[in-house]
Amino acid sequence: MHVIADLSIVPIGVGTSLSRYVAVCERILVEAGLSPRLHAYGTNVEGDWEQVFGALKRCHEALHEMGVPRVSTNLRCGTRVDRSQTMDEKTASVEAKLSSTD
Amino acid sequence: MHVIADLSIVPIGVGTSLSRYVAVCERILVEAGLSPRLHAYGTNVEGDWEQVFGALKRCHEALHEMGVPRVSTNLRCGTRVDRSQTMDEKTASVEAKLSSTD
Amino acid sequence: MHVIADLSIVPIGVGTSLSRYVAVCERILVEAGLSPRLHAYGTNVEGDWEQVFGALKRCHEALHEMGVPRVSTNLRCGTRVDRSQTMDEKTASVEAKLSSTD
């Protein structure tokens, strides 16, 4: 089952500078073959269900190993069976609507 | 790894009456041993990581098998290694603060 | 415009014991007349749009005044115009489906 997801992983109990932890998670997502695309409040990924959620688990484990006592993730994930759709197709579809009616 | 999570599973493309689909997911979560607690905008669960995310996958699969073309889930999940904590302990901790300072 | 919402307000940079901050937010939500219902990963509220989002703003402000450097909220909110619906009706609708098919 193909899944498109957006992950916002928040380390708790390690102060306010979180980019170091986000970078560790980005690397895990890259290694998992999920082509992560970082944005200002999370990261888009896509892949097989097990691939995505296995990588998320490794992110939690890696942060705890770095000494992060609590990790709270907010995740959106979508599956569809009416047709296949990539992340690029999702954004292209909106952008086509935006330009066509300008 | 123990995880406390909150799931909001939204079937898309099947009209506006979604409670029938939510009920199917509740049963899957019960069968998975996750003690789901339904609230007005999602469901709390707790359990082992694989148990929680395996059940979420079965929810997506079951809705698609019922004819739902798209399923979009919003999920919060938290792990901690500083100490163990149950769902009941999380709410009790806030409620103790509320009553102690009234 | 009536809105049903679910708020998860996370103070960042103040360690791992967050219940004290959650309790402050609960009081603000009560004072705003939003009948908050705490669960293990957030709080359900309902009310008029301005009432809900005005209260959320006061929560962020109150936490910053308590010395919290960063606050990150995850929120779900729903509006509907096909019919009116309360938080109780949402959960009752699912529970009716669960009991009817047992």
Place this chain on the structure above:
Amino acid sequence: MHVIADLSIVPIGVGTSLSRYVAVCERILVEAGLSPRLHAYGTNVEGDWEQVFGALKRCHEALHEMGVPRVSTNLRCGTRVDRSQTMDEKTASVEAKLSSTD
């Protein structure tokens, strides 16, 4: 109060092709001066609190006026008082960590 937010606005009850509705919301966010940045599972915005949440309200209203019976939004929003930070600075901070340790 400056806020960085990420919005995922889901129209319910209008089938599975949602890009038309997302495009309407993008225009509202542009008109509100929020510099929206579309990604595959939502849109990043930043601005003053009232500006952001006023625009979100107009998105819900506009979708209902287009005939959407239910709208469900998932939103992340963050405020900080330790220092000012833009969306660009948030992503740049992570990217610096990624490149420095490659």
